Amino acid sequence: MQRDCFFTSIALNYLPKALALASSVFDAYPDSRFVVSLIDHQRLSGAQRDGLARLVEEFRSQGRELSFVDPLSLYKRADLFVYKFNVVEACTSVKPALAAALLETADTVTYLDPDTILYTRFPDEADASWDFQVTPHAVAPSDDRSLISERLFMFYGVFNLGYFAVRKSQQTLDFLNWWKDFCVAYGADAPQAGLFVDQKPVDLLPCFVDRVHVLRHPGCNVAWWNIFCDGRGIEPGGRVSFRGQDWPLVFYHFSNLHHPADASQRKIANPLGLHGDRRGEVSVLLSSYPALAALFQDYESRTQVLAPRCKDIGPIMGSSRPAPPVSVRLLLAEALRRGMTYSGDPAQESPRTVGWRSWRYIVRASSRRDVKTALFSMMAMLRLTLATSLLRFTN
Template sequence: MIIITTTSAGHLYKAKVMARSAKTYMPDAKIVTCLIEKELHPFDTNASATSDTPEGQAADLRRSTLLKGFEYFDEVVLAKNMGIPNFDKLAFKHSALEFSCILKYYTMIYAMKKYPNEKYFVYLDSDMKVYGPFVEVMSGFENNSIVLTPHRVDPDPWEHFLKDGTFNGGFFAVKRTEDGEKFLNWMTSRLSVKNYIDEEQGLFVDQKWLNLAPAYFDVHILRHHGYNLAGWNLHEPERKQINNIGGAYRVKDKYLRLIHFSGIGIFLERVINDWFPTNKTHPLFSLLDEYKNEWDEMGRSAIKNLPWSYDFFESGERITSETRGKIKYQPELLDRHPNPFAKSNKDYEFQ
């Protein structure tokens, strides 16, 4: 099995936590991480020490903190080195979040070519943590080529996911079959054109496209409460019943496999407190604390504020949201500039 994730440098600490947890329960899996930056430095695990001076030693100490956890990655590949068509234009017109959603599928295509003897490929968002082997995913592959998980599995009247999509794009799995490869190629073809967070156009990156996947491809919908446990489904009766029996977490009577810690510092803590206002001993509180501690262990403080390198022109000028907004509605503007990063915001002001 190949487990894939995508991340910018500023979120590498999350990816390292995810990779270590995956290796804990699936030690034979290979972890392939797509780094969405222009360069690997200062995250190059093969780089030599800086110097023997006190300043150099201090720099090496900081660097060693950054690099902690890289042993859980079997490969780190720069996005620009995966042979993606029109790479610079794709990077230029998208935010970091939007671009990472395209790269999920391109990285899986890359991994299928790089590891021809591997049959099963799983994508995990960097802000996930694995709590058990993916037994049910493998069962889904018995008769299907693609595995998706819904945001929610219990019907309710909330219309939010009419806007965001039925399936969570933070997890999907693909088997090496003709249908699986068609799915990946179809997703990259669509996302290369329409991959925005844009409610007016009815888009929410890859998730609205995933709505169509069961109609077009051989999809197994994994309705397992122990996968993709997240802030948007904690209200479901079964998901609220998390317990630890003999050292193994369960969601009611099913094993906990995967938590999506999306929205920390934004909504997740509030949601947990809202659903368990009188039960501060609920396992979710300790699971969240443990996860945050792992962030710190993996060097969060040293890299959390690193800017995304594709947010800047080659001159160092930051690309404005207005510039990217114009390109969203006038994509033909990119055809005028072979290298959009060599220009400036002024080149797009009066287009």
Template sequence: MNIAFTICSNNYLAQAKTLGDSFLEHHPNWKFIIGLVDEFDSSFDYSQFNNFEIVKVKDINVPEFESLVIKYNIIELNTAVKPTFIEHIFINYNADKLIYLDPDILVLSYFEEVITMLDSVDIIITPHICSPIDDDYAPTDYHTLRGGVYNLGFIALARFNRVNGFIKWWGDRVLKYGFCDFSRNMFYDQMWINYLPSLFDNYHIIKHLGYNMANWNLHERKLTNLANENFCINHQQPLRFFHFSGYKYNYPNKIASYLTRYNFETRTDLKDLFSLYQKYLLDNDIENTSQLKVFYRLIHENAKANLTKKTLIEKIMNRLKVTINVFFTGKK
């Protein structure tokens, strides 16, 4: 069985459905799974996801999961459980080929190159960029380097018996060091993949420009809409998928929140695709799903608030002890 999957919480279900619909449109013989890092919200009807299977994170035996909910914010938590989801799907679904995609991706055509390569290659990843960029705008190759050479919005794997060592190593690292903290050289699950070429074998870094087009590599990729949502890059390669990282459906005039190099006036080639993506999100009820309760975020924030209160109380008590000591002894 060949399987593709994504991971999200309730507030990203519209993006996940948009991804799943687009993937199955071009890969009808594959199974699509949504790994839900959340509980079901009783106010929402999940039956619209019947074309997919939803697997809750609490059902995949993530080591010390309750502690991770306290330790990580909701984005860190979603990325930290990715290797465990991969292991779970390989084992419990007997997957032959497995592709992970971030929920904020739209698939535009069949993954011919990746699926063929998985017949002989165990792991496939994509770099953020395939040519350098350094100017006064963001993001440059310096900015992307801080998040890792490779983008983990996509990873493809095959043959669990050969990749289980990689999955275990990666899983151990992100469960321990899965923070987003540039001051400590941490960026979710992504930085660890920098080690892939030196620690593991039989991998492939795919440089086909149609895979993982995103705001960080627009300097090297220009779109042409040939017809019927058939997009081509640089008049040479078909667009396989676009990664809408940093895009906000309710701010449709911005390509990405942190992109300063381009806008839709300088990159008119992107307008059709972004308009199409926004329509899909609205059709998939993003205005409501983005407001759904995110249970693990609430638990994390409450725990963090309680810890802050506890720390404050401890400081007050320590100062009070000093004041009392001075009052009775006259000594500071």
């Protein structure tokens, strides 16, 4: 099976990581093309566009097809989309729309998060039986020695959307369109409301698409959350150990890197600072895992080699507007979903005004029973907040 198109989604500050990923993809799939979705594309200066064009030409001179696209061009009201999301939410919420657009000219579209490196070709070269492929957060339950329980993924999604691949079929396109609309409305980081950017709705994928393949190869999408949940380990030579067997490392997800002032205290991932050692049995320090530390060093060397060329392009100038409170963004999303026509630019109004306008529309468009149900749900959610926070990381 030929994977002919790969893509990732970033803001400009992630450019070195995206280029390191692209280079690793081209090493494994030299005849593919790689597309970088740039959420701040519309804010680029002329000089920055020229810098990106030079990068494209540099890759082309090596026989590698790299391109940059503006994902906001896929939306009728880009201003409303940008208002509703912070930069992480926006970069993730555009993924289904981009996948659908890329399928117009590709047979297979593969997404990888920018903080990922592909070390070898995917282990399904001869498999043509799926239309949609995803990887789970974990491929086995946690045990008494695990720092992270599989219950964590009930909040954030069964599948890790740092990877997915799609093939052209009617069910694939129908799902991508539904997923796009869902993300437009509810692509916020709000696990307490059953939402987590683009990831949580894909729990429903096997319900909507017949030919779904869950890629359970232990060498795929290895990351801090499964190393400390299902027991995978990185071994010397770029191998993965899992339940007494040895597997090739296909791709590692370098998510939430930790860079403390004291390098000896560096953890495998920043969120693991919430845990520390558990009863002295399990260390979360990178120095305790020499093979993994070597992998991290290689990753940082890859990005540092590319950093000078990206530095010449520079950051986006001007301060970014902080995202409004998630409650306001979800109110606006629900009002828009119910048919509200929002005139003007909400960024020019206070969050309180946007929230009030949205709430007023929802109340007017809802029955009394709907309003009572919503209020009851809000009160129940508040009561559950403390219990939720206590359960997230415990066995």
